[in-house]
Amino acid sequence: MNTLPLSEINKLKQALENADSIVITGHQNPDADCIGSNLGLYHFLIQSKKNVKVIVPNRFPENLKWMRGASEILVFEKDTEYCKQVIENADLLLSLDYNDLNRVGKMQESLEKATCTKVIIDHHPQPGNQFDIYFSDTSVSSASELVFAVMMELSENKSINNDSAECILAGIIADTGCFAYNSSTPETYLAVANLLEQQVDKDYIKSKLFDNYSINRTRLMGYLLSEKMVVLPEFRTAYIILTNEEKDKFGYKIGDSEGFVNLPHSIENIIFSVFIMEHEGMVKMSLRSKGSFDVNLLSRKYFNGGGHRNAAGGKEFDLSVEETAQKLMQLLPIYKEELLAS
Numbered sequence: 270m271n272t273l274p275l276s277e278i279n280k281l282k283q284a285l286e287n288a289d290s291i292v293i294t295g296h297q298n299p300d301a302d303c304i305g306s307n308l309g310l311y312h313f314l315i316q317s318k319k320n321v322k323v324i325v326p327n328r329f330p331e332n333l334k335w336m337r338g339a340s341e342i343l344v345f346e347k348d349t350e351y352c353k354q355v356i357e358n359a360d361l362l363l364s365l366d367y368n369d370l371n372r373v374g375k376m377q378e379s380l381e382k383a384t385c386t387k388v389i390i391d392h393h394p395q396p397g398n399q400f401d402i403y404f405s406d407t408s409v410s411s412a413s414e415l416v417f418a419v420m421m422e423l424s425e426n427k428s429i430n431n432d433s434a435e436c437i438l439a440g441i442i443a444d445t446g447c448f449a450y451n452s453s454t455p456e457t458y459l460a461v462a463n464l465l466e467q468q469v470d471k472d473y474i475k476s477k478l479f480d481n482y483s484i485n486r487t488r489l490m491g492y493l494l495s496e497k498m499v500v501l502p503e504f505r506t507a508y509i510i511l512t513n514e515e516k517d518k519f520g521y522k523i524g525d526s527e528g529f530v531n532l533p534h535s536i537e538n539i540i541f542s543v544f545i546m547e548h549e550g551m552v553k554m555s556l557r558s559k560g561s562f563d564v565n566l567l568s569r570k571y572f573n574g575g576g577h578r579n580a581a582g583g584k585e586f587d588l589s590v591e592e593t594a595q596k597l598m599q600l601l602p603i604y605k606e607e608l609l610a611s
């Protein structure tokens with residue numbers, strides 16, 4: 270099991286004891302690890318009869334709504350005034366699966382204004398300095414795994430309930446791509462073994478997460494691979510562009526492009542892939558790498574984003590998708606050595 274700093278555990282225990290209203294928050298464009306870690310902690314904390322709320326900045330994909338408690342989640346962009354009030358009245362704020370208050374879109378100002386104790390439980394590098402209690406560890410598979418470790422420390426009988434365990438396992442399975450990456454340490458499997466002991470149905474979770482898409486989404490994936498994927502073997506790179514017109518044609522729904530960025534990685538010798546999509550008046554990028562090539566640094570430097578070494582996101586506000594691809598292509602020769610060495 271992951272070892273956590275005792276000083277932070279003690280501070281968190283104290284803060285929880287003193288708090289009546291607790292708010293758990295996730296990042297902009299919530300994914301399965303975000304929702305899984307938020308709800309995993311929610312099901313744990315509501316047992317203590319406190320007033321616990323989960324707030325995420327914007328809508329989350331349909332294929333995550335099966336998670337127990339998902340209907341209780343407040344969406345800041347939808348219920349802005351109510352969410353602002355809840356945050357203002359909170360005694361304790363927990364930030365899960367994001368490393369900085371600039372990762373929560375329009376919710377940023379409310380969180381920054383809040384004067385209560387702030388806790389971070391996260392696995393991204395370079396955590397911000399806005400928090401009072403830190404559980405920040407890049408070596409864990411997912412925020413869900415880290416939240417699980419924290420709950421085990423807090424739990425008197427070293428166990429969590431089934432609702433919580435199911436959400437946590439969903440987060441771990443999703444952030445590791447079914448244990449394909451970020452999952453090479455024994456701690457992850459010790460956590461999973463522990464969760465399975467709580468009678469969680471792994472196959473059910475896998476099918477809810479990955480075997481639950483629309484026909485349109487599968488056809489879109491085929492189209493992108495066949496017609497849109499650009500492969501640049503000399504740079505060990507591939508990229509895919511998705512336009513608004515194509516999204517309309519395939520009845521695109523939020524979450525449909527989840528995982529597409531990983532597809533080129535099954536090609537021999539490709540270690541860097543980028544998915545570039547038109548999204549709500551800007552360009553949204555997903556970057557993935559294998560080995561030492563650091564897409565977090567690349568995205569921070571050039572694409573207004575960040576993330577992990579091997580998985581990052583980015584955005585462009587003033588470029589089209591094609592111009593974004595051009596910008597990427599111009600960077601490749603600069604990084605050729607690193608790409609070849611990765």
Ligand code: 5GP
Binds near residue numbers: 300576
């Ligand atoms: P995705 O490509 O799945 O959207 O994001 C991959 C990883 O990068 C996730 O861990 C996500 O939290 C992070 N990420 C995505 N977009 C951004 C961004 O704009 N800024 C930062 N700092 N991280 C991001």
Ligand code: MN
Binds near residue numbers: 411412444
């Ligand atoms: Mn995560």
